[in-house]
Amino acid sequence: MSVHPPLPVKDGVAPSRIYLPRETWPDLLSFLLNKFPHMDPDMIRKRLRKGDMVDAQGKAFMLDSPFTPDAWLWYYREVPVETVVPFDIDILYQDELLIAIDKPHFMASIPGGRHLHQTALVRLRDQLGNPHINPIHRLDRDTAGVLVFCADRNQRGVYQTLFQTRSVHKIYEAVAPWRAGLTFPLSRESLIRRSGQVFVMHEIDGPPNSCTHIDLLAHNDTHGHYRLEPVTGKKHQLRVHMNALGIPICNDEYYPKLKPLRTDETFTDPLQLLARSMQFTDPVTGVERYFESRRQLQMAAQIRD
16 A cells, blocks of 8 residues: 655655654654664754654654654655766656656666765656656666656556566667677576675576576677677676676676775766667557667777777
């Protein structure tokens, strides 16, 4: 059952919520301090004093509010210091149902972690003045290319079902090392699971849960320009499969080895992975939809030359 937010979308940011479990706590503050041990306690107290957190009816919680189990707390996420992503969002297509954009590298699809206002979702809502825009799928922050949103909140679930039923045909392009011992086209099938490292996936023995068709478009004896067609949609699937073949995608900060988190954002050396196109039959209108990125991978031009 969906829960209707008591707060509106604000500056493109939808309210977040926290479930107050069926537990016993001295007060709400004690629960929040325990739930968010890495957050500055004074910041939590300040937000309660300001009435920034509300219940399901929109009534503000206060610093001395009691803990009410089996309820929801609503609030707006805040990011103290957020680096501005210096790239525009290019709109490929727009109507009353769908919006397709050409997402740049280095821009997260939706809010999360250190990224809030500088995400494709929030920037697009603000740019078009439509708080009801929502993604029907996602791209990694490191990946550029076609990203599609639903402009009608009543139809979002219908479009999301397309991805759950694998009714969307997606093509990616990548630049990675070239290996003379590999024969293309080929298909990579494997069982992908989370590894012991945060955010990193890996292949393990077992029945495959992922499949990618891979072809070589061009090479210069050092790097190859590849066409990737995912049949399934596991997290980091394309990156994991290319790495497993011994040809990790160029500038990948996760594979084959997880690199340290960047402390400063230079917006250089983007991951050489591009969501080139997406095609599906619109479940609402019956029209065949096709969206294609206008972007080019930096290193692909060097291979062609």
